[in-house]
Amino acid sequence: MTERTKTGFQDVRDEVLKRIQDRVWGQGDLLPTEQELAEEFGCARATVNRALRELADRGIIDRKRKSGTRVAVLPVKQAKLEITLTRQLVEDRNANYRYALVHREEVPAPGWLSSQLQLAADTPVLHIRAMHYGDNHPFQFEDRWINIAAVPSVTAADFSTVGPNEWLLAEVPFSTAELSFGAIAADAALAEYLACPIAAPLFQMERTTWFQAQPVTFVRMSFHPGYQMRSRY
Amino acid sequence: MTERTKTGFQDVRDEVLKRIQDRVWGQGDLLPTEQELAEEFGCARATVNRALRELADRGIIDRKRKSGTRVAVLPVKQAKLEITLTRQLVEDRNANYRYALVHREEVPAPGWLSSQLQLAADTPVLHIRAMHYGDNHPFQFEDRWINIAAVPSVTAADFSTVGPNEWLLAEVPFSTAELSFGAIAADAALAEYLACPIAAPLFQMERTTWFQAQPVTFVRMSFHPGYQMRSRY
DNA sequence: CAGTGGTCTAGACCACCCC
DNA sequence: GGGTGGTCTAGACCACTGC
Known part of the structure; x- marks a missing residue:
């Protein structure tokens, strides 16, 4: 045969x-x-x-x-980046995940944020700062702003035990987002939170998220020194 | 109707x-x-x-x-990163692209590289260092190692006018790669090439490339301070 | 205008895998 | 065992676009 x-x-x-x-x-x-x-x-x-x-x-x-x-003459390489929860990043490294809320306050949007999210000036937003740990070592500092009008129920969430990312993912799934990656020097506050020297080079990811054309949240995530993000194509 | x-x-x-x-x-x-x-x-x-x-x-x-x-319960967000030539990154910013070869030498692979590319010790490799400029401002420093056995014709390329990335893309298209992104502090050499202070935080991308299961090249690209890579999903 | 890819249809068989 | 998605077929019409 x-x-x-x-x-x-x-x-x-x-x-x-x-x-x-x-x-x-x-x-x-x-x-x-x-x-x-x-x-x-x-x-x-x-x-x-x-x-x-x-x-x-x-x-x-x-x-x-x-x-x-x-x-194709110039093959455009498309790398697929899987964006997951910080919890998952930590647990994928076989480390024990811990979350801690640092700060939570409702404020009028500062000018740069209104511009970033295309909001009217002084729109009420929720400002969250939080830490993510792996095996009790600082892993990531999260600085987030949430457009209250887009998710009114957020005022009832206290984020003391569940991170805003996980909460938002359940509340506003399937959103679209813009990402930006870069390197910054740790300032005094970041150095303290991440237990690193002032001016240490940190990998930073910023994300702006929309749901059905409405801006939902802007977040700046600063990782501990030495962190690397990986991908392939 | x-x-x-x-x-x-x-x-x-x-x-x-x-x-x-x-x-x-x-x-x-x-x-x-x-x-x-x-x-x-x-x-x-x-x-x-x-x-x-x-x-x-x-x-x-x-x-x-x-x-x-x-x-899906936990939607896995997949961001598509378009990886293009450095020339294109520069020209997309409406800047004038310039390339300069810094160093070119055939050497036995150092230990860390043999390990990275899964090569036998002391396999001959071509070591290239080069600079990419936008409007004559330093844009990116490129530190590259090429497995000569994978592309023997590379020994005849002098890379004085065409960057190794463009040359390789024409010679070995449609390869697969692993990417890694992070932040580093500029050392003395990088500071000089990129015209920035020593210890400035730099965005860095590393890429290992294979063609039909054979390792071809490893490259480390360090960007000028303030550079940001963007994507969306 | 005519050639090419883009899509849809109606039907069919198959592979997988939960029950 | 049977229900579900995975795929293939043969044919058809359409949309775009280079000539």
């Missing part, structure tokens, strides 16, 4: 990728049409379509109606 | 997402089967399938054979 396996879209996808990596089809080259590939692989055009669509999503090929499918 | 538009997979996808956001289906809830949704929307099951598959890819819902489709 000969080997009998049906040609699935994954087979097509992998074979096309292999040919691109082996330079059978070089950068910028035109690939055969879906119809031709379907005939070659002995499958339906829809199968080829799905295979090529996945490669296009990855940035490996460029597709245009009428002109056809080409190998 | 009434509005006449056909129900496409995007309509289904958006409507399902809307119902999840509106809590019609809460976290952990079971959704109707594909068959039922197809009937409700008046379309084929394949259309519903594609819509739900996209939501599953985004981490919004979890799908399992037999048990059905559920709203």
